[in-house]
Amino acid sequence: MFSSKLVELKKAAKLTIELSKSDLKNRYVGSILGILWGFIQPLITILIFWFVFQVGFKSMPVDDFPFILWLMCAMIPWFFFSDSLNGATNSIVESSYLVKKVNFRVGILPLVKILSSFYIHIFFIIFLFIMFFIYGYNFSIYNIQVIYYLIATVMLLLGFSYLTSSLVIFLKDVGHLVNMLLQFCFWITPIFWSLDILPEKYMFLMKLNPIYYITEGYRYTFIYEQWFWEKPNLTLYFWLFTIVNLLIGLFVFKKLRSHFADVL
Amino acid sequence: MENIAIIANKINKKYKLYNNPIDRLKDSFNFNVNKRGKYSREFSALNDISFEIKKGESVGIIGKNGSGKSTLLKIITGVLTPTSGFMKANGNISAILELGAGFNPEQTGLQNIYLSGTIMGYTREQMEERVSEIIDFADIGEFINQPVKNYSSGMYVRLAFSVAISVDPDILIVDEALSVGDIRFQQKCLRKIEEMKRNKTILFVSHDLLQLNKFCDRLIWINEGELKGDGNPEDISKQYQAFMAGSSLDTYVEDEAIDMQEGNAEIDPIDNSLQMFGDNKAKIIGISMLNANEKKIFQTKIGDKIMIAINVNYKEAILNPIIGFSIKDRIGNIVTQTNTFVLEQQLNNAIPNKSYIYKFEFQVPPLKNGTYTVSPAVASGSQFEHIQHCWVHDALIIKIDDKQGFDLEGFMVLDSVSFDTIQN
Numbered sequence: 001m002f003s004s005k006l007v008e009l010k011k012a013a014k015l016t017i018e019l020s021k022s023d024l025k026n027r028y029v030g031s032i033l034g035i036l037w038g039f040i041q042p043l044i045t046i047l048i049f050w051f052v053f054q055v056g057f058k059s060m061p062v063d064d065f066p067f068i069l070w071l072m073c074a075m076i077p078w079f080f081f082s083d084s085l086n087g088a089t090n091s092i093v094e095s096s097y098l099v100k101k102v103n104f105r106v107g108i109l110p111l112v113k114i115l116s117s118f119y120i121h122i123f124f125i126i127f128l129f130i131m132f133f134i135y136g137y138n139f140s141i142y143n144i145q146v147i148y149y150l151i152a153t154v155m156l157l158l159g160f161s162y163l164t165s166s167l168v169i170f171l172k173d174v175g176h177l178v179n180m181l182l183q184f185c186f187w188i189t190p191i192f193w194s195l196d197i198l199p200e201k202y203m204f205l206m207k208l209n210p211i212y213y214i215t216e217g218y219r220y221t222f223i224y225e226q227w228f229w230e231k232p233n234l235t236l237y238f239w240l241f242t243i244v245n246l247l248i249g250l251f252v253f254k255k256l257r258s259h260f261a262d263v264l
Numbered sequence: 265m266e267n268i269a270i271i272a273n274k275i276n277k278k279y280k281l282y283n284n285p286i287d288r289l290k291d292s293f294n295f296n297v298n299k300r301g302k303y304s305r306e307f308s309a310l311n312d313i314s315f316e317i318k319k320g321e322s323v324g325i326i327g328k329n330g331s332g333k334s335t336l337l338k339i340i341t342g343v344l345t346p347t348s349g350f351m352k353a354n355g356n357i358s359a360i361l362e363l364g365a366g367f368n369p370e371q372t373g374l375q376n377i378y379l380s381g382t383i384m385g386y387t388r389e390q391m392e393e394r395v396s397e398i399i400d401f402a403d404i405g406e407f408i409n410q411p412v413k414n415y416s417s418g419m420y421v422r423l424a425f426s427v428a429i430s431v432d433p434d435i436l437i438v439d440e441a442l443s444v445g446d447i448r449f450q451q452k453c454l455r456k457i458e459e460m461k462r463n464k465t466i467l468f469v470s471h472d473l474l475q476l477n478k479f480c481d482r483l484i485w486i487n488e489g490e491l492k493g494d495g496n497p498e499d500i501s502k503q504y505q506a507f508m509a510g511s512s513l514d515t516y517v518e519d520e521a522i523d524m525q526e527g528n529a530e531i532d533p534i535d536n537s538l539q540m541f542g543d544n545k546a547k548i549i550g551i552s553m554l555n556a557n558e559k560k561i562f563q564t565k566i567g568d569k570i571m572i573a574i575n576v577n578y579k580e581a582i583l584n585p586i587i588g589f590s591i592k593d594r595i596g597n598i599v600t601q602t603n604t605f606v607l608e609q610q611l612n613n614a615i616p617n618k619s620y621i622y623k624f625e626f627q628v629p630p631l632k633n634g635t636y637t638v639s640p641a642v643a644s645g646s647q648f649e650h651i652q653h654c655w656v657h658d659a660l661i662i663k664i665d666d667k668q669g670f671d672l673e674g675f676m677v678l679d680s681v682s683f684d685t686i687q688n
Contacts, residue, residue, distance in 0.1 A: 011385055018382040026370065095368075102366035102383055103342030103357070170285040255292050258345055261338075263285060 016108045020115035027116070038120045042079045046072055049192050063194075065223055066135055072128055073222050074191040074215035077153060080121040081211060082182045087113035088161035089168055089178045096264040106260060107253065110161035114154060121150075132222065145221040148228060153214050156242050162249030166256045169263055191215055210245075213238040268354065269435055269465040270317040270340060275349035277335055277489075280304035309335045310346070311489040319354075319434075322457075322466040324480035324497065326473070326504055332489045333469050337361060337439050340467070355434025355465070356384070360424045360442075369413035373404065373423050376412055380427045394430045401452075402426040417444045425453055429460065436460060437467045451671060454479065473501045473563075474633055474663060505562045531575045531621065532560070532660075539657040545582060546642040546653040549619065550575030551660045553638070563663040564628050566677060572624045572660075574640045578614040582644050582653065585614050587622045589640040591631075592658070599631060599675060605647045630677040633666045 028034045046068075054067045063070070088110040098104045125146060129139070168174040189211050195203060206212055213234055220226040228235050282288045287303035309332045317323055325333050338344040339351055341359045366383065367376045377398055381391035399408055402422040407415060415423070421444045428436065442453055457466060457479065470476055476483060476497060483500035485493035487507070493500045531550035540548075554571040555561045564570050572589060588603025602624065604611055614620065637658035643650040666677045 015382060015385075018388075022371075022375070022379065022382075026368075029370070097368060098366050098383070100343065101361055104366070104383065167289075170289040256289075259288060259292065261344055262279065263288065 012105050012108055015105075016111050016115060019108070019112045020119070023112055023116040024119055039123060042076070042120075042124065045079075046075055049075070053192065063223070069131060069135060069137075070219070070223060071192055072131065073218045074189075076121070076124045076128060077149070077214050077218050078186065078189070078191050078211070079124070080117055081153060081157065081214065082186070083120070084114045084117040084157050085160055085164070085178060085182065087117060088157070089164040089175055091161075092165045092260065093169055093264065099260050099264055106257060107162075110158070110165045114157050114161065118154070128222065140225060142221055142225040142227070145228060146218070149214055149217040149221060152217065152238065152242070155246065156210055156214070156238075159242060159245035159247075159249040162246075162253040166253045166260075169260060170256070185209070185211060189215060207234060208237075210238055210241050267319045268316055269319045269321070270315075270354070270467075271350070271352045272313055272315050272336075272340070273350040275310055275313040275336070275339060275346045275351055276308070277310040277332075277339060277344065278347045279307045279309055281307050309489055310339070310486075313349075313486070313489075313491050315484060315491070315494055317465060317467070319465055320461075320463060321482060322461050322468065322480045324476035324483045325467065325469045325486065326471070326476065326483055326501070327486040327492075328508065330488075331486050333486055334361065334439055336486065337437055337467065337469065341437060353435060356431075357435045357437060358384070358428040358431055358433030359437035359439070360421070360428050361437070361439050367412045367420070367424070370411055372411055373402075373408040373415070374399075376423070377427055381431065384431050386431065398423075398426045398430045401430075401456075403449075418446060418449070421445050422449055429456055433464065435465045435467065439469045440471070443470070443472075473505070474635075474665065477501055502563075531573050533575075534656055534659050538659060540654060542642070542652045542654040544654065545580045546576055546578045546585065546614065548574060548640050548642060548654050548656050548659065549577045551638065551640050551656075553660060553662050554623075562661070563665065565665045565667060566628050566630050566679070568628045569625065570628055572626075572638060572640075574622045574624075575619060576614075576622065576642050576654070577619045578616055580616050582614040582642075584644060585611050585653070586643045586645070586650065587611070587640070588643070589624070589638050592637045592639065593631075593675065594635050597675070599636070600629060602626075603641070603643075603647070605650075628664060630679045631664050631666065632675055632677055633668065633671070634664060636662050636664055638662060 024035065024038075028037045031037060033040070049071055050068045053071070091109040091113045092099060092106060095109055098109075099106055129143075164174055164178050168178075188206070189209055190206065195206055195212075195216075198206065217228060220228065280288070280291070282291070282304050291303045313336065325336065327333050335344065337359065338361060339346050340353055341357050341361065342353075343361070366380060368379060371379065374395070377395055378388065378391050381388075381394070402408070402419075402425075404415075404419045404422055407419055408423075412420065412423075421442065425438075425442070425445075428438075436457070438453075438457070442450055445453065454475070457468075460466065461479070466479075468476065468480060480497050482495065483493070483497045483504075484491070485500050485504050492507075493503055531552045533550045534548060550573075552560050552573050553562065553564065554573055555564070556569045556571075558571070561570070574587060574589065576585075576587065578585075586603050586605045588601060588605070590598050590601035592598050604622075638660040639655065639657050640659055641655040642653045644653065645651055668677060
């Protein structure tokens with residue numbers, strides 16, 4: 001019994017990987033530059049922000065660090081998060097042809113989207129290392145932490161994705177809502193601005209945002225050289241949030257799963 | 265247990281119908297069990313369906329539209345979960361459901377071949393071995409590199425069927441889909457199915473009873489979610505045909521007030537929805553095919569003695585009426601016709617408000633396998649100049665079995681052919 005479950009799990013994992021590969025290809029199908037767009041778009045956005053803040057507003061280096069590096073550290077995980085959530089939310093609706101016609105593990109569809117964004121994210125992490133190297137920073141042991149924060153991001157994403165991807169089937173508005181909230185989050189999360197500019201009493205509020213834990217975490221990894229356990233309260237809060245969020249997501253998904261084929 | 269392919273035990277499927285998707289959402293999260301269902305109406309698609317299908321059996325499923333055939337197939341494939349009951353299929357299933365095979369409309373045919381393979385658990389390499397075979401069988405030419413959304417329904421089903429059979433399933437499920445393909449592709453598929461019949465389990469949904477009789481070892485008949493019959497194809501298809509004829513009787517009595525007492529109970533009344541024309545001085549109110557024992561039949565064989573009985577009700581007096589009928593094939597070609605004028609039968613003058621039954625007795629001509637329609641008519645005058653009183657298009661649908669093992673082209677069967685080789 002157990003081994004047959006294992007075989008099934010292995011099959012599902014293989015299918016997820018295969019589907020995520022073809023998803024990556026399909027995203028930019030028809031365009032000449034193809035998959036390159038997946039890299040060009042975030043790069044341009046980073047460049048715009050860098051231009052506006054460093055060249056335009058003459059922002060000073062934050063904590064004695066080149067602004068571009070400081071910005072990229074938070075921007076890159078943010079792109080991963082928003083890209084995945086956007087994709088995952090529509091993943092089931094998009095693949096209705098599978099849900100309705102084939103006996104299929106629908107649960108892997110949000111995962112497929114997260115995984116295909118993950119590939120692009122891996123590229124950007126490498127890009128980040130290269131940028132640091134160009135600016136004359138060497139590899140440090142703290143950089144290893146990026147794996148931990150990657151796992152944290154994916155866990156957070158899973159909870160949200162299962163929730164939104166199943167709700168959007170019944171309520172189209174969820175898709176627009178996710179889009180809007182992501183925009184909102186981009187501005188309220190300290191990505192291109194430092195939390196230090198806020199008065200002390202509001203800082204606490206900002207820290208409730210679980211995405212802050214991730215964007216700040218990437219900065220700990222690459223810039224401030226701090227371990228995640230050095231912030232035990234925030235870490236504990238993040239994981240509590242993530243686990244509850246994941247449980248809610250899975251519960252909703254399981255509840256609604258049997259209706260998918262009827263509604264789509 | 266080992267030689268059972270599919271077990272269905274007391275399968276029930278109830279659909280909840282909601283006025284809008286939000287109600288469904290509310291209902292799903294309603295923890296108060298008593299309140300559950302207050303947003304929905306229930307519709308029972310399948311009721312206590314139980315059967316077992318042995319490995320290697322070919323089973324046809326029949327039933328009128330909306331009777332639950334597709335729902336049943338979806339439950340067997342696992343796309344839908346039954347509300348209650350137990351369903352188990354041994355072996356991997358390949359299915360073409362309702363013109364769909366899980367193709368991504370945005371991707372090309374070729375990409376979809378790989379996608380289906382991936383979902384069925386085949387590696388890219390394994391699929392590569394099959395691709396050329398699939399493309400050959402589908403035979404859709406250049407379109408294989410076009411997005412599936414641009415396909416015609418025929419091309420779609422060609423590709424779907426080719427993929428479905430290529431993955432070497434233990435159980436093949438074919439839902440009506442094939443009827444979309446042209447006749448040549450249908451024949452090709454049927455030959456393939458015939459070939460697969462030897463060692464695979466096949467489930468086949470079709471409205472073509474002759475086809476089912478030919479291919480299936482067994483028929484399952486579902487009517488409005490109930491298992492109505494299960495067994496020998498010949499018996500079940502007869503019951504089914506009789507049932508379908510009977511159900512049209514009900515609708516007729518409801519909306520037509522002509523006194524049926526004068527008519528013969530054996531003759532089926534004409535469905536009111538049928539197209540009629542004429543000056544309405546006479547009305548054809550019933551038509552049936554009868555066998556030599558004057559029992560109503562719907563299917564006959566070449567060479568059998570049959571009767572076409574036509575029931576006519578006259579509104580006005582008509583001098584020497586002429587009664588006749590045409591037999592048309594499936595696509596509307598008139599294959600033969602006759603009437604009382606050419607038969608040199610002088611009929612008595614018809615009396616108003618009386619019904620007459622006319623019977624034509626003849627031997628079934630050597631027509632090819634298939635469905636034919638009979639269109640009866642009443643006129644007066646002569647063959648060359650007449651007034652049409654009533655003509656009903658396709659009033660009766662009959663099936664003719666040509667007893668041939670092969671599907672040859674043409675309209676007719678060449679009967680009692682003798683053959684000889686002469687050597688010089």
